[in-house]
Amino acid sequence: MAVAIHRIAPCPANFVVPRRKEEISPMPRVRHNGGPGHEPREPARWRPGTGPDGAQARRGRSGFPVGRIATCRKADATFVVQANPGQSMRGTAVNNSTMLWTGRVMTGLFALFMLGASIAPKLLGMPVAEETLAQLGWPAGYALTIGLIELACLALYLIPRTSVLGAVLMMSLLGGAMATQVRAESPLFSHILFSAYLGLFMWGGLWLRDPRLRQLFPAIRETAR
Known part of the structure; x- marks a missing residue:
């Protein structure tokens, strides 16, 4: 090093x-x-x-x-x-490349989970999607609309130019899901806070792959001597 x-x-x-x-x-x-x-x-x-x-x-x-x-x-x-500033710059480039690929992997995992566990069942009209929404107090016929909104937010999140906007919109959907779980009196750590876990994972992937976000929210702030 x-x-x-x-x-x-x-x-x-x-x-x-x-x-x-x-x-x-x-x-x-x-x-x-x-x-x-x-x-x-x-x-x-x-x-x-x-x-x-x-x-x-x-x-x-x-x-x-x-x-x-x-x-x-x-x-x-x-x-x-x-x-020896050349060695320091090479070390910084390696760290940036590692964070970039780690963020891309986390973003890909989040996208695959959302597509397989939430978006695809709603868009394909699977009975499990309607049954889950009915158990949470949603009336019938809203599964397709919610699936389209989730797909649009995910697409904005995956596009680099609109990734921050997509993350904010996706976080609002996750907050609504959390409120629905609270209304249904679901278990705290396994159901209510699950949306918070997804949100932290989503923002972590974006923070690692977007240098602008790292400059806005640095992990360690430099203090002036």
């Missing part, structure tokens, strides 16, 4: 905080020596791939600079110096 070593060094006073790492450059500042006839001096600009003192950084096989890579942080005005 790649380990990134960080070292904190003082931040030069003439550095400003950019929006991206590659935009790091010293803020132009003119120093006068005070005497007549002296020309003002401008500090040398820092270029990507060099250290804070202007020394050229050695580049590895991956093309990333190896050695001191300076990034200015506004919170504590320090430079974070990272060793």
Whole structure:
């Protein structure tokens, strides 16, 4: 496993905080020596791939600079110096790939369960679907409508562009199923909370396969030093 070593060094006073790492450059500042006839001096600009003192950084096989890579942080005005950033980036890529495929597997399992256990019996008009709804207090003739709504929500959940919308709509259906189980006075852990189990599994798969959702709800929040 790649380990990134960080070292904190003082931040030069003439550095400003950019929006991206590659935009790091010293803020132009003119120093006068005070005497007549002296020309003002401008500090040398820092270029990507060099250290804070202007020394050229050695580049590895991956093309990333190896050695001191300076990034200015506004919170504590320090430079974070990272060793071997190529190894750290490769480790992050492996972790992202693992989470992506784990999320896809969980999403596939959830979709197969919904299709086989709930949607297909309602759409095919199986007697078990009408009997189950009748036991929960639903009048006859609603199985096909509920099955179509579940199929539409599942399709939205599987499409990447509308996955969050589909998850929200599917969660509302699961909440309605939970309320129906409460009304029928079903057992708590095996019937009432079963919709909550499905909802957590569904959101877990979406969180793992969607980086936007991971940025919105990070598992570990970074604290500023």
